[in-house]
Structures are given as C-alpha cells and as structure tokens.
Amino acid sequence: MSQPSPSLSFNLSEDQQILTQEIRRFAEERIRPGVAERDKAHAFPSEVLAEMGELGLLGMLVDEDYDGAGMDSLTYCLAIEEVAAVCAATAVTMSVTNSVCCWPIDRFGSEPLKREVLPALASGQEIGGFGLTEPGAGSDPGAMRTTAVQDGDQWVLNGEKAWITNAGVGKYFVVLAVTDASAGSKGISAFVVPSDAEGFVVGTAEEKMGLRSSRTAPLYFTNVRVPGHYLLAEEGAGFRIAMATLDHSRLGIAAQAVGIHRRALELAVDYARERQQFGVPIAKHQAIQFKIATMANELEAARLLTYYAALQDDGKQAGRLASQAKLYASEAANRACWESLQVHGGNGFCEDYEIARLYRDVRVTTIYEGTSEMQRMVIARHLLRG
Ligand SMILES: Cc1cc2nc3c(=O)[nH]c(=O)nc-3n(C[C@H](O)[C@H](O)[C@H](O)COP(=O)(O)OP(=O)(O)OC[C@H]3O[C@@H](n4cnc5c(N)ncnc54)[C@H](O)[C@@H]3O)c2cc1C
Known part of the structure; x- marks a missing residue:
C-alpha cells in the first residue's frame, strides 16, 4: 500500500526566517572575531558559548517546562548551519549539548533528573556530552566494556570512553554501560554522569587536525556512583x-x-x-x-x-x-x-x-x-x- 506523501513547503516560517537572520548576525559579530586565533591556540570558546546559552541555542530541543526553547528539528538545523558557516568547532559543541545530551535526557529521563539537569544545560550554565565510543568499540558500540552495577539505590560505573566531545568542559554526560553482559545489546543501559562525581577523570585532550577549538578527550570511570534516577528509561534500554x-x-x-x-x-x-x-x-x-x-x-x-x-x-x-x-x-x-x-x-x-x-x-x-x-x-x- 502506498504511503501518503508528506506535504512539502519550500518556505520557512516567519519565525524561522527571523531566527536565522538573528543567528547569522550573532555568528558574524560574536563568533567570527577570533575564530582563526582560537583554532590556532586550540582554545575553547567559553565566552561565546555562554552567550549562546543565554540566547537559548544550547537547549533548542528541550521542552519549555525545563527552560528549553522547545523548537523543532528544522529550526535546530537552521541554527547549526549558521553557526557552522562561521565556526564548525563551535557548531559541534552546540550540537553535542543539544542533540546527544539534552535530547535523550528530555526524551528518556526521569522527572527529577530532568528538573535537576536540563535547566542548567538549556541555559548554557553547563555543557553536556555523550559517551558511547570506547577504544575497542567505535563503529561497533555493542562491543563496549564499561560496566554499571547496581548497589542499593545507586549505580557504580567502571570503564573508559574515547573521543568524547566536551570532555573537560562539560558537566553532564550521557554514558552507555553494560549492565548485563549476557543480554547483548539488551544488556546496555544509559546513565547521566556528572563530571564532578568522585572517580570521574578526564584524559589528555586529543590533538586534532580540525575542530581544534572544540574539546575531545577520553573519560575514565573508577567506581563512579550515580543515583538511581540518573538511569535513562529502564535498565537494558541503553542501546x-x-x-x-x-x-x-x-x-x-x-x-x-x-x-x-x-x-x-x-x-x-x-x-x-x-x-x-x-x-x-x-x-x-x-x-x-x-x-x-x-x-x-x-x-x-x-x-x-x-x-x-x-x-x-x-x-x-x-x-x-x-x-x-x-x-x-x-x-x-x-x-x-x-x-x-x-x-x-x-x-x-x-x-x-x-x-x-x-x-x-x-x-x-x-x-x-x-x-x-x-x-x-x-x-x-x-x-x-x-
Ligand atoms: C572529533 C571527534 C569527536 C567525537 N565525539 C564523540 C563523542 O562525543 N562521543 C562518542 O561517543 N564518540 C565520539 N567520537 C567517536 C566517533 O563516533 C567514532 O570515531 C566513529 O564512530 C568511528 O569509530 P572508530 O573511530 O573507532 O572507527 P572504526 O570503527 O575503527 O572504523 C575504522 C574504519 O573501518 C570502517 N568499518 C568499521 N566496521 C565496518 C563494517 N562493518 N563494514 C565496513 N566498514 C567498517 C569504518 O567505517 C572506518 O572507515 C568522536 C570522534 C571524533 C574524531
């Protein structure tokens, strides 16, 4: 049976047009100055990101109930394009916080977790990240070895993540870990792990050929404890x-x-x-x-x-x-x-x-x-x- 065709409009809404123009102006006036110098110095654009947070650009997909901008995916893409046209490194920091940190927390997080972490992320007070990749698990994330074990009402994480964008500058990381080694991909769970938790260590930043003003480094977890409500959805839903x-x-x-x-x-x-x-x-x-x-x-x-x-x-x-x-x-x-x-x-x-x-x-x-x-x-x- 043929599926109904999605309706297509080639016009952006007035709001989308205005927002695009505003972000374009912001990117030219506030991001472009110093972009080459930051790239050369591998300097993270902290000030620029704080301003982007105030403008709502770091919580674009987060529900307004948690201080997000509650925007749709197309508007989000328009914003990323404008920032990337000026500085791709700033754009990846923005995209990681928005889409691989805030988005899964907004969708799968418990109510207390969302109240606790989303307003800080959405306002740019804190930056977020996502820990899936490991040294031996890149294209094949199912081969991950980081573990999480339940201990009373807490989870205890041990292991290592590689190539983590915003490591060293981010506060909250969505981290994938094995909770049942016998269950394959159904034995993987997702947690929010704060960088100030004891046992959370950031490794040496990678010296990258590009995106040099974004931060990428390994993360190491040694008996890192997170509260039970930092588990996203339920145990086994991580993959x-x-x-x-x-x-x-x-x-x-x-x-x-x-x-x-x-x-x-x-x-x-x-x-x-x-x-x-x-x-x-x-x-x-x-x-x-x-x-x-x-x-x-x-x-x-x-x-x-x-x-x-x-x-x-x-x-x-x-x-x-x-x-x-x-x-x-x-x-x-x-x-x-x-x-x-x-x-x-x-x-x-x-x-x-x-x-x-x-x-x-x-x-x-x-x-x-x-x-x-x-x-x-x-x-x-x-x-x-x-
Ligand atoms: C700058 C940067 C930022 C990153 N940020 C993050 C982050 O924030 N969080 C995170 O979790 N990860 C992050 N990553 C990791 C990134 O997602 C991985 O590098 C990527 O998934 C590829 O994994 P790999 O590097 O281990 O390559 P590998 O998986 O080792 O692949 C090597 C090559 O083999 C190919 N290959 C592998 N398997 C197959 C197959 N079955 N068939 C055909 N070809 C195959 C690949 O396509 C590739 O060409 C980042 C990486 C970089 C470089």
Missing part, C-alpha cells in the same frame, strides 16, 4: 536510546556540513572573482565556473535532504532519512572544501586563508556520529528488511 539519539542527532551533523559547504562556496566565489591569471579573473575560466556550479548544486541538494529529514524526524523513516542526509551532506561538504581549496591555488594551502581551516574541519563529518560506511549500512538495512 535503543543510543541508536534513537544518533538517528536524531545526525541531522545536526548534516546541518553542520551544510554550513561548512556554504562557506566553502562563498570563499571560492570571492576568490575566483578577485584572483587574476592569464589577464582575467580566474572566474572567467570555465574549469573554475564548473567547480562553482557543482559546489552550488550539491549544496542545495544537501540542504534540501537535511530539511526533508528534519521535517520527518518522528516518522517511520526518520532514521534512514537522517542517515541519508548525514551521508550526503558530509561527503558533499568534503568535496566542496576540496574544490574550494583548489580554486584558491597555493594560497588555499596556507593558514592565512580561511579555506584551510574549513578543509581540516570538514574531514571529520564523514566519521563521527557514524562513519559514511555505517550510514550506508543503516540505509541499506532499512531498505532491505522484509
């Missing part, structure tokens, strides 16, 4: 929660890629108009025009797929569409940064030119929150299941 979270959060990575792509195109256009070779601006050469046309074409396709997926974030196909958007947008943005740097010639290879930072920053978009290979597996699994 389902993690997958649902990623199904949603991939929209944010798709939007981040769209923002980087947009900026790479703008930079290519500006440079092509200015740079003269063979007596004319290089924009007059057809080879350069074709690169710009392809970048523009793929940008529109990536953006539309991201919006389409965001509009159906609660539908049956939500996971597949978010994977398709993340896969396409991240690969297209990588191609665009590669081509934009090519348009810049030797100058593009120099850190004085913004495209060099974009080229480094965009690389990870096909890796985190599931590699391109994993996205293809998710998409195929959806299509091939009986």
